[in-house]
Amino acid sequence: MTDLFSKFDALIAQREGLLATGVKDPFSLVMEEVKSPTVAVVNGKETILLGTYNYMGMTFDDDVIAAGKKALDEFGAGTTGSRVLNGTFQGHKECEDALKEFYGMDHAMVFSTGYQANLGIISTIAGKGDYIILDIDSHASIYDGCKMGDAEIVAFRHNDVEALEKRLKRLPADAGKLVVLEGVYSMLGDVAPLKEMIRVSKEAGAMVLVDEAHSMGFIGENGRGVAEEQGVLDDVDFVIGTFSKSVGTVGGFCVSNHPKFEIMRLVCRPYVFTASLPPAVVACSAASIRKLMHNKNKRAHLWENSKNLHQGLRDLGFQLGTPNAQSAIIAVVMPDLEKGAAMWAALLENGLYVNLARPPATPAGMTLLRCSLCAEHSSEQVADILNRFERAGKAVGII
């Protein structure tokens, strides 16, 4: 008998090798208590959280929690059904209404996760004979959406407008085309030149989908994301987003002005063939989305945190993924996986949690310590974070 698991042997060996060096397993951490959006107890120790996607700190917002408790009492623990059968409650409609208002768009569709939103929309709208043109550094959910559908997939170099334009021009003029972009790329925290990319896409007659998962609530005048910031939101055909970052819950969505958009509810399999979000989750999400519309001061403080952390880490001598702070993600580049894991563990020892990211999630085979800031991090916490980075970096020999 062929052991179907033998294909994982190389990964198993790499993991055992890493653990044999004495570092704690970076991929099985448990948050024993969560005290606030920025502090948890890990291994019995109070730890500053700098590796969550809780950009706007909405997880413990009083109004958000109150809305969830009320929905739990009034609508129960779960929906036990698909959105198209018994699983659309009042809360799901209210959540979609909040999204329509947030983005100023005609249609909104809520999925059970952000992953499913990409999977469903991409695989459904681009079919046989159509083309999907995507950035090579796209998120796994985008690639999986491509794999699930029947379209031809064409990749172009990360954030390279010219490479995108050349490829678009080589495709048959009359073929259906979907260009898939992200506002903020989550590994390095860099922003896409959406304005130019959308211009060349529209010139080639393509529809454009932008995943704004890491920019919602924070980037742009109204927190609508990078497309808003660059003044091109009206040219975006589909915005994909998630509730598991700035919104602070779980779930995914697509908003659009396409006049036929509602048909997606019947043809999109990752929407139809799964249970809908629990009532408490959609109630929390709707409350959070409405609050995120009016959060200028929090957005300003988050930018300040991001800029201070970027500057501070650079001054300490760390190599960073971007030349300046472009989002709430600051990626610290590690020399290799072993040093990265050691640094990760040393930071945890110093009471600081960051994300350890490694291939295949990362571009160019990099090992990254990914820091994501929260609007609820105080300026003192950011100073404290820098001190901990300095201590750990010196202990591991990276700076």
Added chain:
Amino acid sequence: MTDRSEMFDRLKGLIEPFNKKGVEVVETTTFAGDLEWDSLTVMDFVAEVEDSFDIIISMNLQAEIENVGQLVDAVTKLSAA
């Protein structure tokens, strides 16, 4: 036959800058196995070939191309279209 060997030579020329191990390139040379290219190298190489021939090699098609001979066939077909 001449056409095919011309195409082979042209592609071999494009492969060489990425052939860090100095592997001998023949029709049966595989990209993953013999040349040991990772996904990033594949992407850079594909972009080179696409730009040189003004074609698109979709990821669907890339998945079916394992060796140099198959690439010669694919590029010949795409260039003729």
